[in-house]
Amino acid sequence: MTAQKSDVLIVGGGFMGSASAFFLCQRGHSVTLLERDQIGQYASGVNFGNVRRQGRHLAQLDLANRSWALWKRLPQLIGEDLEFLPSGHMRVCYDEALIDDLHAYAAAPEARELDLEVIAGKALHERFPFLGPEVRGGSYAPHDGHANPRLAAPAFARAAVRAGARVEEGVEVLDVQKVAGEFQVTTADGRLFTAANLLITAGAWGSKLSEQFGEAVPLETHGPQMAVTEPVPYSLPTVIGVYTKVPEEVIYFRQIERGNIVIGGGYRSRPDMLTRRAHVEPRSTLNQIQQMRRLLPAAVNLNIIRVWSGIESYTPDSLPVIGASGKVDGLFYAFGFCGHGFQLGPGVGDVMAELISTGQTSTHIAPFDIRRFSPAPILSSAESPSLQLTSKVL
Structure with a gap:
């Protein structure tokens, strides 16, 4: 051979x-x-096609910043257009208590290049009038955006x-x-x-x-749940995603220039790794519609024209x-x-x-x-540290 x-x-x-x-x-x-x-x-x-840095684990931002610099050079870098739009990204919340988290993230040294702006209350709805009344606050990342995956x-x-x-x-x-x-x-x-x-x-x-x-x-596999609406006049350039501790409230959307609104989030499916297929969960699509009513009330009467899933891997x-x-x-x-x-x-x-x-x-x-x-090495009694009766929150 x-x-x-x-x-x-x-x-x-x-x-x-x-x-x-x-x-x-x-x-x-x-x-x-x-x-x-x-x-x-x-x-x-x-x-979903999110080209976002905000909301990531802070340890990822050095890598995300390097990647963002390359996204800015497309299509000159590879000679093709990936439909990248640096249209801004909003991370919004329904719970006022979470606004403090948005401030803390924006103030982290690792996030300094993101130029985040935390907006709440009346100022938020004046700037983004299409958001539902339950939205209490948000963090705006002006340089983030989206592309076609x-x-x-x-x-x-x-x-x-x-x-x-x-x-x-x-x-x-x-x-x-x-x-x-x-x-x-x-x-x-x-x-x-x-x-x-x-x-x-x-x-x-x-x-x-x-x-x-x-x-x-130890990887786990999940099928993301995606949907797209019929096209409507283009008016929502900013990517919007919900920051929440409630899993079913996790929803995000972006409108592409052709007018369709792409929606993701909510319940995930379990892929069949033998056939290499992932299925859409009907309850997830229904939940996305319900959550979109809260987040973007004007979208309540739009028709979903396609749904899909895929196979993603998750570490602990x-x-x-x-x-x-x-x-x-x-x-x-x-x-x-x-x-x-x-x-x-x-x-x-x-x-x-x-x-x-x-x-x-x-x-x-x-x-x-x-x-x-890797499994932690087993220490001998001479090497073992003395027991500490305290806990550390990371």
């Missing part, structure tokens, strides 16, 4: 894998990307191909191992791919590959896995983005290319290290 060689082999053709392939080629690497189905078919192509991963993959990458769809990976300092990937059609570096960007299936190297990640701490393996040299990961990876896509690709090329990155990614899921 003749091996097909490259500098970097990427398994998984979502946004992270496609962006990584592009930026690796920009750094002069030979790259092969293998996707079992179609580029961007699962989480990358079916999400169906376009993103395929566009980056095409740009990677133009830059010299080999991108193959419909290729199922059967076995991954490292032999004599080289990664070897065997596919279902009997081919062998080899590379000095391996990047796993396989989304909800990422742990299936990482556990072959002794680094399992709601943070992704990004970075180098803790056990195997030349092995890297970028998966488990917990339903909020779309904005991070270009930044993750750029960071992984930098990390693979230089062994380090200027962006703070330590909280996303896969080793946080």
Whole structure:
């Protein structure tokens, strides 16, 4: 069997894998990307399309800022338009007690580049008169916006191909191992791919590959619930999302320039990982309609014309896995983005290319290290710290 060689082999053709392939080629690497189905078919192509930084875990903002700088350079960067609109993003709440949380987030040093503005009461409704009367406050991020997720991963993959990458769809990976300092990937059609570096960007299936190297990640899979309305005159450029402690109140919407209103949030489904299918929950669609009545009363009579779902993976701490393996040299990961990876896509690709090329990155990614899921070492009695009868709130 003749091996097909490259500098970097990427398994998984979502946004992270496609962006990584592009930026690796920009750094002069030979790259092969293998996707079992179609580029961007699962989480990358079916999400809401939020290009937002506000509301993220503060530890993600350094990466999100790097990604935002790249979003601003589209389409010059890749030669294609992803319909990115930096139209602003509002994070609103029904509970006045949560306004303090919005202020605290805006005041955090990590959020200084977001230029957040917290608005409440009469001032909020004068500025956003379309919001329902139950809305008490909100945080406005002027630089955030939205884009078309169906376009993103395929566009980056095409740009990677133009830059010299080999991108193959419909290729199922059967076995991954490292032999004599080289990664070897065997596919279902009997081919062998080899590379000095391996990047796993396989989304909800990422742990299936990482556990072959002794680094399992406890992923849960969920199907996001999405809907879109009939087109109406374009008048809502700002993305709106609800910040709440009540799960069924989680709702967000954006209007695209063609007039349709895209809606997400609410109950999630459990995908069938054998058939690789996720279903829409009727109760979720009904809940979205009910919640939209509260958030955007003017939308009450609009018709829903399409609903869909996808397959997303979630980690226990709601943070992704990004970075180098803790056990195997030349092995890297970028998966488990917990339903909020779309904005991070270009930044993750750029960071992984930098990390693979230089062994380090200027962006703070330590909280996303896969080793946080490794079992804690068992200490001897001499090494064990004395018991503390206090608790620490993180």
